Amino acid sequence: MTSIAMIEAARQRIGDQARRTPLLSSPFLDEIAGRKILVKAECLQRTGSFKFRGGWSAVSALDPDVRSRGVIAFSSGNHAQGVAHAAALHGVPSVIIMPADAPKIKRDNTRAFGAEVVLFDRAKDDRDALGARLASERQLTLIKPFDEPQVIAGQGTVGLEIAEQAAELGIQKADVLIPCGGGGLTSGIALALEAKAPGLTARPCEPEDFDDTTRSLKSGQIERNGRLAGSLCDAIITPQPGNITFPIMKALCGEGIVVTEEAALQAMVLAFTRLKIVLEPGGSVALAAALFRGNALSGDEVIVVASGGNVEPDVMRDALSRYA
Structure with a gap:
């Protein structure tokens, strides 16, 4: 099983190969959300994602x-x-x-x-x-995409950075919203936060009709998606949570949040126009949750992981034409 020691060891092996991505903010996004939004821009990571x-x-x-x-x-x-x-x-x-x-x-x-x-x-x-x-x-x-201890450990380095950056800003309590597919990123961040910033709570975010983790957390057991294709949020579409990742999320995460595909596209456009970053639909679901599902959150601040920016040009053009 992945542990905080494995996450810290992964960080040592990664060294300066990975970027320490910034926390971005915009008063325009804060106004929409009704709270302070801080966006962890993993879309700026090497290869365009965490x-x-x-x-x-x-x-x-x-x-x-x-x-x-x-x-x-x-x-x-x-x-x-x-x-x-x-x-x-x-x-x-x-x-x-x-x-x-x-x-x-x-x-x-x-x-x-x-x-x-x-x-x-x-x-x-x-x-x-x-x-x-x-x-x-x-x-x-x-090398499995999420149900692999060393992969989870690598993704957990995002959580180490979030804990450090939150401390630098004096943030001791907040929800941390994370785009979730199989749960590698979510479980890794949750483990890091438990050890380094226990006042921060990992919250998985998913697109409508592909909310296997949200349903699994509610039922207490692994639930499958009814279909495996047909969403623009392809980056986070998996059959079900992982056998390794789910127990971690069950123990450490708050409730999941589900957003519509349209909300994800709107969040993409707002990230582009207000933060000047490019997100893909799957990478924007956590931002969509912060912007449009505020009823599911508490507190004056929320940290959002923008997990990836490898979007097809025609998808971005369509989103801009509809919501810019």
């Missing part, structure tokens, strides 16, 4: 002989890019299994980082089985 942290953590933790044979991962794009870039920086090969409907920009970027991309149909194919088969055939180490 996933580089987990990718580097997992690749760097491997025994050198094992690592030299290469790694394999499955992802709709952000984990793919994070692992591919981390592998390239370590000088080892990577194979990335991606859904055929993943945004083109993510497929192209993953190949640009030197990975071999294998496509699958997310509505019909079993990506876990495909990954296991290729890993066995080629003697590659599988």
Whole structure:
């Protein structure tokens, strides 16, 4: 299981490979939300999302002989890019299994980082089985996107930074809203906050119709999504919370918050016009929750993780045409 010691060790291995991303704010967003919003801009991280942290953590933790044979991962794009870039920086090969409907920009970027991309149909194919088969055939180490202790540890470094930045601003109590797919980022941040800033509470945020974590936290057991495709928030669409991540979230997180796809697109536009950052739909759901689901929050301040910015140009153009 991932621990705060593993998160701190991951931070040491990552060193200056990952950026210490800023907390951004805007009085315009504060006015909409009715409280102070501080946005942790992981969209400015290497590869455009927090996933580089987990990718580097997992690749760097491997025994050198094992690592030299290469790694394999499955992802709709952000984990793919994070692992591919981390592998390239370590000088080892990577194979990335991606859904055929993943945004083109993510497929192209993953190949640009030197990975071999294998496509699958997310509505019909079993990506876990495909990954296991290729890993066995080629003697590659599988790096799962969220249900992997070293990946969780890498994502937890976001939480260490949030704890430090909140302390610098004198914030002792606040909700920390996090876009949530399988729960790697959410559980990693929750572990870091428990140890370093116990007054900050991790809150998973999800798009409507893909709220498996929110439902799981309510029922106390892992719940699956009814469908696995069909959302612009592709970056955080997973079948269900992880077997490793869910117990952590169940123990440490507050209630989940669900937002509409339209709210996520509006949040994208507001992030672009007011904070001057680019978010993808999945990466904007926590900001959407802060802006439009204030009834689910308490306190005068909220910290929001903007988890990724790898958006297709046509999606951004459409959002701007509708909401700018």
